[in-house]
Amino acid sequence: MLYGQIKRRLENNQKGTFTSMVWERPVKTKKAFADNIITKRSEGVVRLGVEYDNMKDVKEKRMSGELPASNEGLQWGTWAEYPYIIEHKGNKYLRCATSQNNKIKTKYFVNGKETPFEDIENMVLASEKKKTDELDVFSVNIDNIIALG
Numbered sequence: 479m480l481y482g483q484i485k486r487r488l489e490n491n492q493k494g495t496f497t498s499m500v501w502e503r504p505v506k507t508k509k510a511f512a513d514n515i516i517t518k519r520s521e522g523v524v525r526l527g528v529e530y531d532n533m534k535d536v537k538e539k540r541m542s543g544e545l546p547a548s549n550e551g552l553q554w555g556t557w558a559e560y561p562y563i564i565e566h567k568g569n570k571y572l573r574c575a576t577s578q579n580n581k582i583k584t585k586y587f588v589n590g591k592e593t594p595f596e597d598i599e600n601m602v603l604a605s606e607k608k609k610t611d612e613l614d615v616f617s618v619n620i621d622n623i624i625a626l627g
Contacts, residue, residue: 479623480608481570482548487626488562489621493527497627501618505586511601515589522582524574527561528615533575535614555617564617571617572626582610 493496496520505516530536530548539545555566564571576582586593599607612617 479620479626481620484560484563484572484620484626485509488526488559491526493561493625494525494575494579495527496523497526498522498625499524499574499618499627500625501622502624503619503622505598505606506603507601514601516598516601517587518584519557519587520582520584523577523580524571525577526572526574528575528577529561530615533614535578539614563620564593570620572620572623573615573617576613 487587500519500521502517504517505518507514507516540547552564555564555571557563558565558570562573564573584595586595586598588598
């Protein structure tokens, strides 16, 4: 989607509301498989405009010591439009909060054909194999968003 389209959607968004989203990006592959085009398409329900420090899970993680006692700011990038848009290296990212009861569904495609992850696992870099089920928030490059609620 275009940045202007995202901004218009956000103007009408009440902070914290549940929104469906679909996004797709290229997958980083090992050099031996560079001639294949592998993409990852994810879809799910996210929350936009959520105040990170007010999230129940974040408060619990701070109390247990799993997270630092106070917010140390963004790990990368800077806020372009708090609490929605992060800017980093010339790209804009939409900050999304996960929705506990709505798992993100992911599909992989090799040269346009849907393929189970197990069939491509040996083709992709280790960084593509990270489990993201425990994330409270994540950021998606706006250029990769296909549909937003």
